[in-house]
Amino acid sequence: MSSDTTPSAPAADFSVKPVLTGEKALLRPFTAEDAPVMTRILADPEVIRLTGSPAVEFGEERLRSWYGSRGEQTDRLDLGVVDRASGELVGEAVLFDWDRHNRNCTFRILIGPGGRDRGLGTEAVRLIVGYAFERLGLHRVSLWVFVHNPRARRAYEKVGFVAEGVEREALWQDGGWIDAVRMAVLAPEWAVHRGRPEAGALSSTGL
Secondary structure, eight states: OOOSSOTTOOOOOTTOOOOEEOSSEEEEEOOGGGHHHHHHHHTOHHHHHHHTOOOOOOOHHHHHHHHHTGGGOSSOEEEEEEETTTTEEEEEEEEEEEETTTTEEEEEEEEOGGGTTSSHHHHHHHHHHHHHHHTSOOSEEEEEEETTOHHHHHHHHHHTOEEEEEEEEEEEETTEEEEEEEEEEEHHHHHHHTTOHHHHHHHHTTO
16 A cells, blocks of 8 residues: 555645746636636637537636636636747646545646647646645546547656546547546656656666
């Protein structure tokens, strides 16, 4: 049985909303003023398809209230993903479903058209998951990814997420059922590779 820290470790403090900075991406707290951009991102057909979200119109005012209140949440962390090169908000990264006793939570991310295919998503995953382990003291971070989204699965694998199982026929979309893969990364694993398991593997082989 793994024991990276004691079960009595201090509870994670989700009331702090950090700014996390990488080479390409910056993660920052949301404000109500982000609603117009997020309205467009959430309505993007590819975002809807790959996340399995219902194709409904959220409405800018509803999203203004939602994103304007993210800073008040003490049991989750919602951060906007910003392209540092352009300063454009391109998506969101979220830690939620916090299980205080077992020190775990669920993770999700979505990237709109303006941030795809440039490594922003992978870096954003690494930044927020690193924060979950190194600052919040979590033991486990898990997620679900649909099998028709191999690009996202590859990004998660690059950061150290490991496939644990399949939820069969979890999503009905475009006339067919789609499976979902459960993935997770644990604190002891993160302590070894810091979100770069492939680099660690190469180092161990002397390459």
